Amino acid sequence: MDYLLHASDLERLIQAISKDGYQIFGPTINDKAITYGEIRSSADLPQGWTDIQEGGRYRLKRRTDKAFFGYAVGPHSWKKYLQLPHRPIWKASRQHQDIEVIEIQETAPKLAFLGVRSCELHAIAIQDRVLTEGDYTNENYRQRRAQLFTVAVNCTSAAATCFCTAMNTGPEVKLPSDLTLTEVIEGAAHFFLIRSGSASGAQILSELSLRPAGMREKNLANGRVQQLDEEMRKGPRHFDSSDLKELLYRNLDNPSWDKVAERCLSCGNCTMACPTCFCSTVEDTTDLSGEHSERWERWDSCFTADLSHLTGGPVRSDTRSRYRQWMTHKLATWQDQFGSSGCVGCGRCITWCPVGIDLTEEVRSIRDLECKQAGSQEQL
DSSP: OOEEEEGGGHHHHHHHHHHTTOEEEEEEEETTEEEEEEOSSGGGSOTTEEEEEETTEEEEEEOSSOOSSOOOOOSOOTHHHHSOSEEEEEEEEEETTEEEEEEOOOOOOOEEEEEEOHHHHHHHHHHHHHHHSSSOOOHHHHHHHHTOEEEEEOOSSOOTTOOHHHHTOOSSOOSOOSEEEEEEEETTEEEEEEEEOSHHHHHHHHHHTOOBOOHHHHHHHHHHHHHHHHHHHTSTTOOOOTTHHHHHHHTTTOTHHHHHHTTOOOOOHHHHHOSSOOOEEEEEEEOTTSSEEEEEEEEOOTTSGGGGEETTEESSOSHHHHHHHHHHIIIIIHHHHHSSOSOOOOOHHHHTOTTOOOHHHHHHHHHHHHHHHHHHHHHO
C-alpha cells in the first residue's frame, strides 16, 4: 500500500531510521558534485539542486523547485560502503622465534542508504551475486550487506547520460527495497508516495502514522515515472540490448576497438565510478624492522597493466585489449559468469570519462560496422 508523506515530514522518516540504530548515508553536495555522505537530517540533502551531465562533463545547477531527489547519479556509488575501497585483511608480528598472524575482523555496522535509484538496486544485486554466491565469497561484503536498510527512490527525471531503459533496470523501482519513495511536486503541493517492501520498512512506516495515498496522488506519482520511461526510450542513448552478448562475441576483431583505443587513456575512471566493477588486489607491507607486516585489499581496475600481469608480462599489454576486455566482460562474458549483464545503465562511465567515451556509441559503432561489412560481402 502507498502512503502519503509530506515533504515537510521527510525529517521524521530520517530520524525514525536513525532511531533504529542505522547510520544513514545519502546524497550530499561536496566538491561541487552530488556525492554520498552521512545524513543526519534532511538539511544535508541537495534540496533544490540538479546535475547536468554529458560525456566527460558534469556540473550542478539550481532547480526551479525544492525537490530533494531531483538529480541523477554522481561519481560515487554505494559499493564504497559495501565493498570497501581499502581494508586490512590480516596483520602479522614476530614473537621471539614464532610468527603470529591475526585475521582482522570488523563488526559490520548497521547502514541505511537513502535515495537508492533503481539502477543502483540492480547494481547491488549484481554485486551480491558476484561477492556472496559461488565458491569464492567476500565475507566482509556479506556481513555489511546483511545489515543494510535501503530507501529507494523512483526516478522522475534523468541525466542525458542515463540509459537504464536499454538495460531494463529503471527508471521505476521493481527490485525489493525496505522502503520506496516517489517524489511529487505539483503546484504548491510537495509530497512523497512511500511504501514498504520488508518487515523492517513496515515497522518504520508504523512509527510515522501516515494516511494511505489517494488515487489522484498515486496517478500523479505513477504518471511522472511512466512519462520519464517513455522519454528515455525515445532518447539518443536508448538501444536494443537483447543481443549484446552475441554481438560482442562476433566482433572481437571489429575495427571499432582500434578507434576507441586512440582516445582511451587507460585511466580506469570508468571502473572506479562503475557501481558493479569488483576487481581488487592485495598489498603486503612490512615495517623497517621486519617485525610487523600487514596485508590490505584495495580496488583495482582491468585498465591497469598489473592486473593481468603473469610470468613474462601482462596479458593485456595495450589500451585496445584493456578496453575490449572491460566492455565485453561488462556486456557479454558477465552473463556467462553471473547470469546477467554487468551494466545497469547508470551512465557514470560516460560522464566521468575524461575524454567522453560513450559506451552506447561504441555499441552502435560495432553494430553499424558489422552491418556495413555484411552488406559489402553480399555485394561481392
